[in-house]
Each structure stands twice: as structure tokens, then as C-alpha cells.
Amino acid sequence: MIFNRTTEYAFRIMSFLASDKEKLHNTSDIFDALHIPFRYLRKQMTVLTKTGLVVSIQGKYGGYMLAKKEKDITLWDIVIAMHDKLFETNCFFGYEKCALSQHCMMHSRWAGVKEMIENILKTTTLEDFKKENMHDLIKMSDQ
Amino acid sequence: MIFNRTTEYAFRIMSFLASDKEKLHNTSDIFDALHIPFRYLRKQMTVLTKTGLVVSIQGKYGGYMLAKKEKDITLWDIVIAMHDKLFETNCFFGYEKCALSQHCMMHSRWAGVKEMIENILKTTTLEDFKKENMHDLIKMSDQ
DNA sequence: TATAAATAATACCTAAAGGTATCATATATG
DNA sequence: CATATATGATACCTTTAGGTATTATTTATA
Ligand code: SF4
Ligand code: SF4
Secondary structure, three states: OOOOHHHHHHHHHHHHHHHOOOOOEOHHHHHHHHOOOHHHHHHHHHHHHHHOOEEEEOOOOOEEEEOOOHHHOEHHHHHHHOOOOOOOOOOOOOOOOOOOOOOOHHHHHHHHHHHHHHHHHHHOEHHHHHHHOHHHHHHHOOO | OOOOHHHHHHHHHHHHHHHOOOOOEOHHHHHHHHOOOHHHHHHHHHHHHHHOOEEEEOOOOOEEEEOOOHHHOEHHHHHHHOOOOOOOOOOOOOOOOOOOOOOOHHHHHHHHHHHHHHHHHHHOEHHHHHHHOHHHHHHHOOO
């Protein structure tokens, strides 16, 4: 896997919240759309809230909404916020650090892969998903 | 992480075996070079043997060697043999399958990433590492 | 053929991620 | 101000990957 499951959940949750930025979405709404395990979803919503990407309103008629404009939240922001260890190491072989004086053949190739992924994540914002109507997309397809 | 740790170990082990294809390398030799946890290394060597990528000789003065020519073993072969779930799903969001009639914006972008990684893995053989003298490379750097 | 040195098989342990359950706290509204 | 309904905090359980320990089997050679 490239992203861990929890980060994938976060992508979907954030996309869903972007589908109507102004509305307050409660956990049941999100569950109905995404079918992420309910109690785990509850937990992850408070995690997302603590990251600052999402704002929560407590109490009756409470719920969640994006903390910033869709165009100001990138997928990269989400990966970072979720502490996904996607790029924990630079080394293709998983070495913490390489003591070699000159890089092996994989180093630059792998740097290319990293760069491509980072570039996609950094240039894709939730605004793009809104355009694509990810709301409907996500609703139809679970498991 | 992109590859799991065990697959990274396998890359290193196979590169090391490629450093001298004819010689029989026993677990202690491999351990001295790679410092993969010894007993886990032992276990993984029999796993690699069962995949058919490696041949083992049992008994005194036994050990391991590559089952095929270096140029005939790709990194992709290793990933497959280790059952790494790198590309378990096509979907950026981790969906098993997408019921949407037309793909979302991430689909083709993500397909591009997959294709790039697959292409590197499928076109890189152990022969390439031999040229690079990966043996020395791996020896110097652990943890 | 006994022994030493290697791999094979198997069972078990540990750490981290994913997921569940319970109770506490906040808040709109009658 | 009581209640219903929402999130927050916390503890615990489950699954999987990674790692360890023990015993069995193989085989070269003295
Ligand atoms: S040179 Fe090769 S072994 Fe060293 S850090 Fe880069 S990819 Fe890893
Ligand atoms: S179209 Fe989008 S949601 Fe559907 S499988 Fe492709 S990436 Fe996943």
C-alpha cells in the first residue's frame, strides 16, 4: 500500500466535507456517505479537528466543516496532518541514511517517483474534488 | 512507506546474492553484510527459497544462491514473490472497486504514478545492481 | 558412522495499526 | 433547567507485520 488506510479515510472525509463547505456535517452524515467504521470515524473526526484542517461544533446540531477554503487545502496537507509515513525515508532500500560517497542507481530513480507523488499531492486541492463532484462519487462506492 | 520492510530486506538480500552469483552465501555472510535481524533473516531466506528466486543447499557448507541469472530477475519479481501489497488496489482512495460511470480526476493521475513505479521495477534487474557494486554499498550502511 | 555446521519447520512473542466500547462534556431548545 | 443529541477523551480489544526461540533435518568430512 502507498497510503495507510487511515490516510485514505481522511482523503475521503475531507472530499466529502468539501462537497458542501458551508454546511455542518455530523458523523452520521459522513458515515452514510462513506461507510467508514462508525466509531473509528468518530475518533478520526476528532483527530482531523485537532490537526486544524477541520472545525467542530459540539453539542446538539453540532458537526464538522472545513477550517479553510477548499482551494487552500491540499492533499499534501492531509498526508502531513495524518502523519502518514509515506516518505519516512529517502532510500529505496529503507536505509535511514546512506554512507556511500556516491549514490546508487536507485537513488535518483526513486527521487523521481517521490517527486512525482509529492507534486500531485501538493498541487491537488479539495477545490478540484468539488469540481469533480466527489460527493456523488464517494457516495456510490463503498468496499 | 511504499514497500513494507520485509520487501526492502528482500531487495537487499537479492542484491547481495547478485554480488557473487556463483558463490554460496550462508546466513552469517548475509547477516555480516546486511545486519538484518539474524533469526528473521534465517526465516526470510527460506521464504525466498520457496519463491523459487533463490536456491538453497542444506547441510554443512550449505547456503544460498540466486536461482536464475541476475539479468533475469527483476525487482518486480521480488515484489511479487514477497506478496507486497504495493498495488493491492487501483484506487487512490483505497476502494476495492469504483462504481462510478466515469473516473474521477485522481484515477488517471494515480495510474500514472503506478505505471512509473511498475516500469522502474520491471526494467531494473539484479544485473544493474551488480554493475553498481551494490555489495559494497550495502555493506557500509546499516540502520 | 559420528559430528559439526548448515538450512527447515514450527510455535511463540511483540509492536503498531485499525477498530470498539464507555463515559464525559458541550449545547440547542422545549 | 432538563433533555436530547452532538462531539471529546480514554481505555481496551483485534489483526497483522515483524521478530525470537526451539527443535528437526540435511550433509560434508574426519
Ligand atoms: S544511494 Fe542507494 S542505498 Fe544509498 S540512500 Fe540512495 S537509494 Fe539508498
Ligand atoms: S474513479 Fe476515483 S474513486 Fe473511482 S476507482 Fe478511480 S480513483 Fe478510485
